[in-house]
Amino acid sequence: MNETLKTIANRRSCRCYNEKKVPLEIVKEILIAGTKAPSALNKQSASIICLQEESVVENLRKRLTDFKGKDPLYGAKTVVIVYADKNSRFAVQDASCILENMFLAATSLGIASCWINCLHDYFATEEGNQFKKEILNLDDEKITVGTCILGYSVEEIPEKEKKSDYIKII
Ligand SMILES: Cc1cc2nc3c(=O)[nH]c(=O)nc-3n(C[C@H](O)[C@H](O)[C@H](O)COP(=O)(O)O)c2cc1C
Incomplete structure (x- = not known):
């Protein structure tokens, strides 16, 4: 397997983060990887807001915890929100490509997401x-399409079982 395929295979959804915040320089690399994503007609209809400032993240965490009854950010200290114009035809597709690029970039840099x-x-x-x-x-x-949390995992995350029997080659 080449490095890219290894990164894809090693990506996991992390639901338990330690106290350490990802340094801004590393976060920026991940955000830039997001901007390299494909987009319909190369219009890049989706945009990114990165919450890295502790007071803002903790304010949001408290609100979400009150809303959900537990911390849905799992202790992560960086929150990246991808949003787009509500009338943009390819908002969901463009935003999802950005998000996946960021998950893979994070994995390649040893950052959990x-x-x-x-x-x-x-x-x-x-x-x-x-x-x-x-x-x-x-x-x-503006609508928010998806959010990527970033941080350091407290534990090794086992691979989730994935089916692959939905591939059809004609
Ligand atoms: C559109 C979408 C929404 C998701 N929402 C959540 C969520 O709100 N909370 C969460 O813990 N995981 C969420 N996940 C992560 C999935 O649960 C996870 O990708 C799935 O269980 C497979 O695990 P893996 O990512 O480790 O392969 C979401 C994933 C996607 C693609």
Whole structure:
């Protein structure tokens, strides 16, 4: 297997992070990898907001924990939100490519990650929408598609069983 295929095979969703924050230089490498993703007509319709500032991340964590009853960020100290114009035709596709690029880049750099859906649900609430507007500066024309958390795993994560019987070659 070449290095890229190894990275793909080694990616895991991490749900337990230690206290250490990923240094900004490494986070930037991951974000830049996101910008290299393919996008429909190369329009790059999705954008990225990275929450690295402790007070902002902890504010969000508290709100999400109240919303969900537990910390859906699993202790991670970096939160990367990918969003797009609500009328953008390929928002979900473009954003998802960015997110996967970031997961793979993170894996290649020894950084743990996970896609988190909860923010999307939280931003649909009145309180969450206010946070989205006031802290993230995203108005109602913008939708969040997905969130990537980054950090250091407290444990080795076993590979999830994956089926591959859904491949058809004609
Ligand atoms: C669209 C999408 C939404 C997800 N949402 C969450 C989530 O909210 N919380 C979570 O812990 N994992 C979430 N995951 C991670 C999946 O649970 C995980 O990818 C799956 O269990 C397979 O494990 P693996 O990523 O380690 O291969 C999400 C993944 C995707 C693609």
